Amino acid sequence: MSSPSPSPAEPAQAAHPLDPLRPDEIASAAALLRGAHDLGPRVRFVSLSPAEPAKGSGAEARRAAEAVLYDAQERTTIEARVDLDAKTVTDWRVLTGVHPQMTAAEFLSVEAAVRRAPQFLEALRRRGIADASDVDVDPVSAGHNSAPEEQFDSPRRLARILAFQRPNPGGNAYSRPLQGIFGLVDVDTGELVYFEDREPVPLPAEDGEFRADRVGPLRDDVREIRITQPDGPSFTVEGHEVRWQKWRLRVGFTTREGLVLHHVGYEDDGELRPILHRASYAEMVVPYADPDRFYQAPLDIGEFNIGTMTNALELGCDCLGAIHYFDAAYASPDGEPVVVPNAICLHEEDSGLLWKHTDFRTGDVQVRRGRRLVISTIVTVGNYEYGFFWYLHQDGVISSEVKATGIVATQALHDGETPAFGALLAPRLGGINHQHIFCARLDFDLDGVENTVVEVETEAVPQGSENPQGNAWRTVRRPLATELEARREIDPLRARGWLVTNPSRENAVGQPVAYKLIPGDNTVPFAAPGSALRRRAGFVEHHLWVTRYDAAERYPAGEYPYQHPGGDGLPRWVQADRGLEQEDVVVWYTMNHHHVPRPEDWPVMPVARIGFELKPWGFFARNPALDVPPSEPAGGGSCHA
Numbered sequence: 001m002s003s004p005s006p007s008p009a010e011p012a013q014a015a016h017p018l019d020p021l022r023p024d025e026i027a028s029a030a031a032l033l034r035g036a037h038d039l040g041p042r043v044r045f046v047s048l049s050p051a052e053p054a055k056g057s058g059a060e061a062r063r064a065a066e067a068v069l070y071d072a073q074e075r076t077t078i079e080a081r082v083d084l085d086a087k088t089v090t091d092w093r094v095l096t097g098v099h100p101q102m103t104a105a106e107f108l109s110v111e112a113a114v115r116r117a118p119q120f121l122e123a124l125r126r127r128g129i130a131d132a133s134d135v136d137v138d139p140v141s142a143g144h145n146s147a148p149e150e151q152f153d154s155p156r157r158l159a160r161i162l163a164f165q166r167p168n169p170g171g172n173a174y175s176r177p178l179q180g181i182f183g184l185v186d187v188d189t190g191e192l193v194y195f196e197d198r199e200p201v202p203l204p205a206e207d208g209e210f211r212a213d214r215v216g217p218l219r220d221d222v223r224e225i226r227i228t229q230p231d232g233p234s235f236t237v238e239g240h241e242v243r244w245q246k247w248r249l250r251v252g253f254t255t256r257e258g259l260v261l262h263h264v265g266y267e268d269d270g271e272l273r274p275i276l277h278r279a280s281y282a283e284m285v286v287p288y289a290d291p292d293r294f295y296q297a298p299l300d301i302g303e304f305n306i307g308t309m310t311n312a313l314e315l316g317c318d319c320l321g322a323i324h325y326f327d328a329a330y331a332s333p334d335g336e337p338v339v340v341p342n343a344i345c346l347h348e349e350d351s352g353l354l355w356k357h358t359d360f361r362t363g364d365v366q367v368r369r370g371r372r373l374v375i376s377t378i379v380t381v382g383n384y385e386y387g388f389f390w391y392l393h394q395d396g397v398i399s400s401e402v403k404a405t406g407i408v409a410t411q412a413l414h415d416g417e418t419p420a421f422g423a424l425l426a427p428r429l430g431g432i433n434h435q436h437i438f439c440a441r442l443d444f445d446l447d448g449v450e451n452t453v454v455e456v457e458t459e460a461v462p463q464g465s466e467n468p469q470g471n472a473w474r475t476v477r478r479p480l481a482t483e484l485e486a487r488r489e490i491d492p493l494r495a496r497g498w499l500v501t502n503p504s505r506e507n508a509v510g511q512p513v514a515y516k517l518i519p520g521d522n523t524v525p526f527a528a529p530g531s532a533l534r535r536r537a538g539f540v541e542h543h544l545w546v547t548r549y550d551a552a553e554r555y556p557a558g559e560y561p562y563q564h565p566g567g568d569g570l571p572r573w574v575q576a577d578r579g580l581e582q583e584d585v586v587v588w589y590t591m592n593h594h595h596v597p598r599p600e601d602w603p604v605m606p607v608a609r610i611g612f613e614l615k616p617w618g619f620f621a622r623n624p625a626l627d628v629p630p631s632e633p634a635g636g637g638s639c640h641a
Ligand code: CO
Pocket: 404, 408, 434, 436, 595
């Protein structure tokens, strides 16, 4: 750039290859794609994200974008790559037989088409609804089931529908589910290809209000809380590179996954030690348990691109304190940049007690309060919100949590009816049993790329000569040598966890340095073996998978899960049964939030949490938080006698 004062569209600072795409880069990539190929009138931009450089290439790698387009006329998917430095399209592949993610434009076009369909209008009339404009139609990804209405001579792009009536303008539509309406829509043509109207169920009476000005008197004893950091936060941000105390990382964003962490490392005694090369939630699925809703099991990341559903966060509301926000941008279906202001929140939180000891003889007290760095984003997927949170702690722990909130999926019930596969939320309103199953992709580079994953669990020693008093127990370790062997389940009764180790680097006590994956709340999928869910979202079969790094293996249910019959992703990749010892390994952790709805989840659900921890396990020589300074007591003086 020759201009001495660059315009905002052309920032002076060169972007790192892993940085999220800027709006000007999205516009430029879209223009280059349009210029290089004659895009038909019905070609839509599905996603546009940074094309991440090959692992091992440095910051000098070229800045590139990868695009997925969909041609609704030809029913083809196009994968393209744009070199943003050279301003050229470097790759263009036309795929048939796959379905890319549903875009917001398709979502709304399905709703509009259904609202015009005569069968649907007749079903509304049967329910005493004269005006379709206050009826919401939520498309549901069709999945791949064996129902007779799904069988067509030639492939179609399909969505199921769920319909709700808003009790008032802006009100909670999920309070009024239109029970008994079943439909299947051709997303490309808007044709209602299958429709069934069973016996209507009267609408529940409650309006499900939760807006502040509608819920009646608000409690008046909540005093203001203020988080102040008079000297500013302890982190620094340069572009998308974050430094916080001894932690280093880069914040990324893709259309498909939303928030991504890159190059998470810790500065230990002057050495920047890599831990995670890349971390993200790479897939999720929400299967429902009612036989009438067999199709409802959306893979929200792989079928809907959660990055495009990212909330713009607000200070004092979503985040509190001294915040640094990162904006994010994605391409609209027309290829226009859509900017989400404040898409990713970076801030510090007090995290309670870090460590403490009182010498009860001398009275000496040593206590440190802990702090954590929070990197978070929130997405809205139809009725639900998901917050994806990553935490870096002063003691070297990395933890992650998904916060589920929003409105549960509902069904209308007859008076006196209790749902067989759910629970009553309110009079004549049921919530359906379901699970939220997340898969975190953790590309470890623990002190280098060559790592070994070791299962560790605890065993009681049988009482006898080795254990005369019966108190003995010990931990046992077993390296997971190959990909098939590394398909593992949690076992809280054996305190099972998994160590990611670097056998070529010894710690202070002569053992391989390690981080331990410690599962949190979890359970198993309850859909039947061989069911559509377990074929299509095969990652749910195991809590742990380990694969040898391959740049093409990014999403655990495959690149294109929409309407995919199943078998793609992790279950397919591990058939190669590659060796995993001292290799570049990727760890995949699957966690099930088991959601049996309860009245307290209505009309809006308090946050439910599920997560895991990555804990240093002989990575450091001693407690890495010894050097955290004591804090000053609120009233002045010293915390330390
Ligand atoms: Co739920």
